[in-house]
Amino acid sequence: MSTLLSSAARTASPRSALGLLVAIIAVMALMPTFLPTYHVSVLTQILIFGVFAMSIDILAGYAGRTSLGHGAIFGTATYVVLYTVTQYGLPLWAAIIISVLAATVLAAIFAALAIRTTGVYFLLLTLALGMIVWGICLRWSVVTGGENGIRGDIRPVEIGDALSFYYVTLVCTVVLTFAMWRFIRSPFGLTLSGIRDSAGRMRSLGYDVSLHLFLGFVMSGFFAGLAGALYALFNNFVSPSTVALTQSVTGLLMAIVGGVGTLFGALIGSFVMITLENFVSYYTQRWPTVLGLVFIFTMIFAPAGVLGTIRALRSRRRG
Amino acid sequence: MSEPILRLESVAVAFGALRAVDGVTTTVSRGERRALIGPNGAGKTTLFNAITGMHPPTEGRVVFAGEDVTRMPPEKRAARGMARTFQITNLFNQLTVEENMLLALRGLSPRKFSMFGNRDLDAEERERSDRALDRVRLGARRDTAVRELSYGEQRQLELALSLVMKPSLLLLDEPAAGLSPTERTIVVEIIRELPRDLTLVLIEHDMDLVLGLVDNVTCLHEGRILVEAPPAEIAGNKAVQEVYLGKPRHA
């Protein structure tokens, strides 16, 4: 009886999930018609950071490795796009490919150094690696422009206005979200969850745990790099703050607020945090304080995050 | 006699000054069922870790199926046909029974690297998984999350994960520890039903349980082999009785 019910729930849920998904995409597509330009660009930002936060969740939520170096990976792609376009006049598509490659290579370096550690050591090591990148961006001013950063109107005219760029971003986000979802649902994605739950068991089952973590980290960095490249187009500007620790922390907080290990939660987290930031900045300069408070409240009242809590409530009602 | 499947040559594992395993030499022949007994802290689990590579020996050699595997990582030993269970239940707690089986099934298959493919079981995997789950009486629990299983069921899944790998050498670390008498009978039944060509090394404290199941018994004490003999001779052995009944090493 209970198996019958649960299998009924299983067959029903993908269809309703698909319906929900279509509805969300439709709403997102219609949103700009109701919103002033400024808010359209806030929405764009929400999507880009949502992709970034999801890339962090791949590691934090599925592989159980919380990275504080992803801001640097994200920002490296942003830097490379702006640098190659403004300095060498590279076509945008080439700049994007190179930037994502650079971010992926950086992720591979981070991964090679960090995957043998877990818990707080992984956190600190990725933090330190991210700090190095930040230091380089700050000091190597011939290339990075130092504190002034790099500015450049790199967005092609066809997507120059906020609205068209929003739609480009929306399409990219849908595609990337789908790709990340496939990734964590794949046989390989499952091995990451296995490592999170028990690395020792995985090894005795025949898995090269280091190799899987390495590949998982590189893939996660690849997605973070794509978000960073999009951000270059969005912002037309990059400075050391884009690769700074705050960037990593912001992405991680988005994943946490939305629900670690839920993937889509990261999009919700991005929405909550960026909306809140815009709202709060209207009244006060103390955004970092608010950020801290949001984090504390999440940890105390909904440690599973928005989506994690919703899922828990739903499964409790069903069970 | 054919080449033994497992040969240990003066295997030692030291944790600082403590020699948890201290010069163990023995051979296990193909198809043999061997029990490893000994009081708490005798070094049984540590010896398993040395054999499987979870904690490689600090001295000596481990030869598995004719190949020196002393310095080989656990995953490579698994690929050569070694499987184990853990004394302290070691499962993928956030995943379902079926997902646990999936991971066990694909540890040695290239499909583990499929990054955007479908994770569902194919027909052959489904059959292997079902057979292993039925064997450990978990056939009806496929979709249950591991953390919702009873302790006894978790011990059964522990067994299923190693069985589904189709190992040639199976190392069971106290599979029945902490189980109720009924559950113990189930585990004994499961072990009894295992194919006879599978080589088995079984750590177990309960002599009554062990003696009917195995061909030979190795009794470990303070990291060394005290006695190695068929079960009939172990029961009456003075030295074995002494280490089990005498004062424990750790107070």
Ligand SMILES: Nc1ncnc2c1ncn2[C@@H]1O[C@H](COP(=O)(O)OP(=O)(O)OP(=O)(O)O)[C@@H](O)[C@H]1O
């Ligand atoms: N990782 C470790 N570091 C330090 N000492 C250890 C470690 N693992 C085991 N030991 C010590 O090695 C000795 C042997 O432990 P082991 O777990 O192998 O015993 P055992 O025979 O399996 O005992 P039990 O029947 O209680 O499971 C013990 O004194 C234990 O404290």
Ligand SMILES: [Mg+2]
């Ligand atoms: Mg033990």
